[in-house]
Amino acid sequence: MVIKWRCPKQTLPPSCDTGFQKKLLYLESIGIDSFSFIENHPTLITTSLTDIKSTVEYITAMDFTAIEFRRMVGMCPEILTTNVSDIIPVFTFLHREVHVPCSDIKRVINRRPRLLVCSVSKRLRPTLYFLQSIGIEEVNKHTDLLSCSVEEKFMPRIDYFENGGFSRRDATSMFRRFPQLFCYSIKNNLEPKYSYFVVEMGRDLKELIEFPQYFSFSLENRIKPRHKKCVEMRVCFPLPDLLKTKEVKFHSRLDVFVNSSTPLKTSPLWCAGGNFYE
Template sequence: MCSATATTRLFSTDNHIPKSFTRLCKPFHSRVPTSLSFHSTRPSFFVRATVVKWRCPNQTLPPNCDTSFEKKALYLESIGIDSFSLIEDHPMLITASLDDIKSTVEYITAMDFTAIEFRRMVGMCPEILTTKVSDIIPVFTFLHREVHVSGKNIKHVINRRPRLIICNVDKQLRPTMYFLQSIGIEEVNKHTHLLSCSVEEKFIPRINYFENIGFSRRDTTSMFRRFPQLFCYSIKNNLEPKYNYFVVEMGRDLKEVKEFPHYFSFSLENRIKPRHKRCVEMGVCFPLPLLLKTSEVTFQNRLEAFVNSSTPLKTSPLWSAGCDIINEV
C-alpha cells in the first residue's frame, strides 16, 4: 500500500475521529519526522511491547500488543494526544480497548468540548481515556439532577475539575455531596470541584486541624461553610505556617480568623507579611479584610489616610468598618 493511501485510511471517517479535532490531526508521532512515509522505518521504541514493558514493568501486556498499541497510538496522535507521554502516569492505556477509547472521545466531544479543552482535560486526568461511556453517563446525570448544575455550566464544571468524570457516583460523588450538605453547604453546585475529594483523607483532617488549634466544632464548620475553599489547602504548607504567623507575629485574636477565614487564601510571603510589616511600621492595625483583600493602591491610600488621621480603637465601631470598606473596592 502506498504512503498516500495509508495516510488517507488513517484519517478517514472510518476511524471515527471527531470533526472538532480535524485541525489538530498529525500524520505521525511528534518524535518522527513528517517527511517519512507511512511504512518508513521508525524508531523501534514506537510500538515495541518490550519497550512498553520496560517503561511500565508492572503492566501485563496482552497478546499482539505491538499491533493493538500501535493503532491506539496512531489514533491518539490523530487527535493531538501524545500517547507515550501518558503511559507512565497511566499504564492502563496500554491494554485499554481502542473501541472504548474512541467511544469516550466521541461522547465527550459531542458535548461541545473543543479539541483544546479535551487535550487539556486528558493532560490533567489521563484516566479519562480509559473510562467507559457507561461509567461517564451517570456522572453527568448526577451533576445535572442531584447537584443541580445547569446544562450551560456543565462544561465549566468539567473543565475546572476533569477528575469528576472518572469518579464513581455511589462511592464518591454522592457521599461527598451529603457531607458538604451536612455541614451547611447547601449550594453544592457552586463548589463542584470539591465533589471529587475524599471526605476521610481531605475534609476530616482539615476540620480536625482547626479544632486542635482552638476552634470549637461549631466555629470550625461555620468557617468551612463560609469559605469551602479551606478544604483544598495543605495543612503543612498553608494552614499551619499562616496560623503560626497570625498568632505569633501578628498577635491577633482567633475570632478574626473565624470571621474572615479567607485569610488563608492569601500569600504569606507576598501579601500577609509585607502588609502587616508596613502597618506595624506605621503604627496602624487594620481589620483582616482591609489588610488583605483590597488592591495595592487602595491599601496604600487607606494606610496613608489612617496615618494622617486618628486610628480607631478596636473597641470603636469604626474598627469593623473594614468589611464595609471592602465593598467599595
Template sequence: MHQQTIHFLFTTSNSSFTSSSFHPKSRFHSPHYDFASLSSPKNAHFPIFSLNATLSLPLKLPRTSEVPTISPPIRPVPHQPNLRRSQFREKMLYLESIGLDFLSLINHNPPIVSASLSDIKSTVDYMTSLGFTAIEFRRIAGMCPEIITSRVSDIVPVFTFLLREVCVNGSDLKRVIHRRPRLLACSVKQRLRPTLYFLQSIGISEVNKHTYLLSTSVEEKLIPRIEYFENIGFSHRDAVSMFRRFPQLFNYSVEGNFEPKFNYFVVEMGRDLKELKEFPHYFSFSLENRIKPRHQCCVDKGVCFPLPVLLKMSEAQFRDRVEVLFSSIG
C-alpha cells in the first residue's frame, strides 16, 4: 500500500478550499473528516500553508516519572488564643494570691505579660528561701517590679557579688536589698562591678556601707556630679574629696538640689567655698525648712555660726544657742 499524500491549500485570493489529491478510500475519508464541508466564507483571510505527511493520531500520552507524595497525618491543634488567655489568667491569679496587683505590675513592667509563670514562681520561691517574707517581697516588687520578670539565674549572681566582692555581711543582706531593691535587677558585669571599681578608685573603701550607689551609672550619674562641683569653682581633687567624705552627694539631683542650695549659699549667705569643702553635708539639709529659716534667724539676731553648728543642731538647741550668743553680744 503506497503512502498517501494530502495537500491543503488556503488562499487569501478566493478563500476557497480545494483538495489537490485525495483518495476516496483514504482512512481519513469519514463523516468525522469531511474536509469539503469546511470551505471558508467568502473573502475570509487565512495564511497559506501545506501539509505533506501521513497523518496519525497518538495512541496515548507519555507517562511521567513523578513520585507520589504522602501527606502527614492531620493532628488537632489547640486554639492558641484560648490557650494564651488561660495562661494569662493563671498568672494573674497566682500573683494576686501572693498579694501583688497584677494590673499595677503590668503598668510598671509590661514584660510581665509574656513572662513564664514557672519562672515567676521560681523567683518567688528563691526569695522566700533567703528569708524574705511575703510582706517584704511585696515591698520589693512594688519598688522594683522588674524583679518579677527576673530569673533566678539572674538574681543569684547579684547576691554572690554583694557577699564576695562588696563584702556585705550575710546578716546585712536583707537590709541592703530592702534599702535598694533595684540592685536585684542590675547586671553584675555591666552595672554593679563597674560602679564598685569607680567608687573604690576615688577612695571610698567601705563600699559595703554605701551599697545603694552600686545600681547607679558611672557615666550618667556619678561623673556628672563630680564635674558639676568642678564647674562651680572646686578643683578636681577638692570635688573628689567632698564625695569621698560624703558619698550620699551622688544621690542628689544637680537641678533640684545642688544648684538652688549653692546659689543661696553664695548669694544670700555670702560664705566661702572652703566651708562647703569641709562640710558637704550642707546639701543634705532642706533649703526651705532648715537652711533659709536658720540663716534668716541669725541675720535678724546679728549672729553667725559655722555651717555644722548652724544646721546639725535640733531646733530647740539652735534657738537656745542663738539667744545665748545674742545676749552676750548685747
C-alpha cells in the first residue's frame, strides 16, 4: 500500500520502511497526530527516531507534562526536529544570561515554546543585547521578545514612529516604557490607532511617549467610544484615565465631572475646562 501525503509531492511506502512505521507509532504513543504533523512539518520524515526520542525525553524530564509537551509541539512543531544539543544551550542562556529563575523557566517556555528552536548565538543573544541597549533592564520579564528578529521586527516598528513625527530618542523611549509594543502589527494595530489619535483625537504626541500602552487598548471597543463620549460631554481626561479606568468607574468620573464646577488649574482635569474640543 502506498500512502500519498498532501505535503508537496511526497509519496512514501510505509510497508517497506519499518523505521518510518516505528516513528509513526511512537508519535501516536505520545499523543501526537503523526499524519497531520508530518503533513505540516515534513522535515520530520528525515529526522531519526532516536533523535526525536532524545528530544522528547529531555524536555519531559525538565518537568513538562505530556499535555504541556503536546501543546508546545502544536505551537512550534520544529521542537521535535531540534537536537538536544541545540536545546540545552537555550535553558542555560535563559538562566545565566537573561536571569530567569529556575522556578520560572518552565513558565517561560510554556508561554513561548519557539525559544527552544532559536539559536543562542544568532538570535537570542543579539536580541537580548539590543533590548538592553535601549534601556530595558529586566528582560527576564519580557522573554517572549527574545525569539524575535531585531532587523525584521523591532527596527521597522521604531522606524514607523520615527517616520510619524517622533525623534529616535522618543520612539525608543516608548518601547523602553512598554516593550510589548514590539509585538503589535504596524498595519493592523499601530497605524490605525496612531492615525485616530492624531486625526480624530488631536492630542499631543507627548502623551503617547508617556503612555505607549495606548496601543494595547481596542480601538473599536475602548478608544473610540470613550473619546466620543468625552467629546459629547466636552471633557478631556488624561490618556491613562481615559483608557485604563474600568467602565463603571469611567462613567462615574464622567458624571461627577460634568455635574461639578470647573476644576482648579492645579487639577489634572484642568484641560477639560478649556476649549480642547472646540
